[in-house]
Amino acid sequence: xxxxxxSMLGDIVVWLRLGGIDTIYIDSKESxxxxxxxxxxxxxxxxGDKELIKCxxxxxxxxxxxxxxxxxxxxxxxxxxxxxxxxxxGENSRCVYCNSKLIRIKDKKHFEDFVRYYKxxxxxxxxxxxxxxxCERCRKFYWKGRMWKNIEKMIKAINGELRRISKKxxxx
Numbered sequence: 105x106x107x108x109x110x111s112m113l114g115d116i117v118v119w120l121r122l123g124g125i126d127t128i129y130i131d132s133k134e135s136x137x138x139x140x141x142x143x144x145x146x147x148x149x150x151x152g153d154k155e156l157i158k159c160x161x162x163x164x165x166x167x168x169x170x171x172x173x174x175x176x177x178x179x180x181x182x183x184x185x186x187x188x189x190x191x192x193x194g195e196n197s198r199c200v201y202c203n204s205k206l207i208r209i210k211d212k213k214h215f216e217d218f219v220r221y222y223k224x225x226x227x228x229x230x231x232x233x234x235x236x237x238x239c240e241r242c243r244k245f246y247w248k249g250r251m252w253k254n255i256e257k258m259i260k261a262i263n264g265e266l267r268r269i270s271k272k273x274x275x276x
Contacts, residue, residue, distance in 0.1 A: 105186050108142055112152035113170060119179045121203055124196030150182055180265030191262040193255060199239035206237035206246060
C-alpha cells in the first residue's frame with residue numbers, strides 16, 4: 105500500500121520511508137484537487153487537514169486524520185492501520201529523500217564498485233560502518249553512523265506505541 109502524506113505531517117515521512125513504507129510527500133503548494141487525483145484504492149491518505157480528509161472520504165478513499173501526537177505515535181497509528189505490527193529499519197528501507205528502494209551493498213568490493221561506477225567522491229571507508237545501503241536515484245549512501253543511536257531510539261518508541269495500540273485494540 106502506498107501512503108500519501110500532506111505537508112501538515114511532514115515529520116513522519118522520513119520514518120515511514122526508513123521503515124520501508126512507500127510514501128509520497130505532498131508539498132503545501134498542491135491543491136486539494138491535485139492531491140485527490142493521486143488517490144486510488146491502494147493508497148492511504150494521511151493528513152491533519154479535516155476538509156481534505158472529508159473530501160477524500162466522500163469519494164470512498166482510505167483516509168487517516170491525525171491532528172495530534174508525537175512522531176512515534178503518528179507513525180505507529182499509520183502502521184497499525186495498514187497491518188504492520190513491528191517497525192524495522194534495514195533491508196526494505198527507502199531513500200528518505202526520493203522514496204526509491206535502497207540497494208544493500210554486500211561487501212567492500214561491491215562498495216568500491218559503486219563508488220567507482222557512480223563517480224562518488226569523499227566517501228568514508230567501508231569496514232567500520234557496514235552495512236551500507238545506496239540510493240541509485242539520489243546517489244546517497246546510508247549506513248549505521250553517528251545518527252544511528254537516534255534512529256534506534258525512534259524504532260523503540262514506534263514499536264512501544266505499536267504494542268500499546270495492539271493492547272488497546274485487544275481490550276475493546
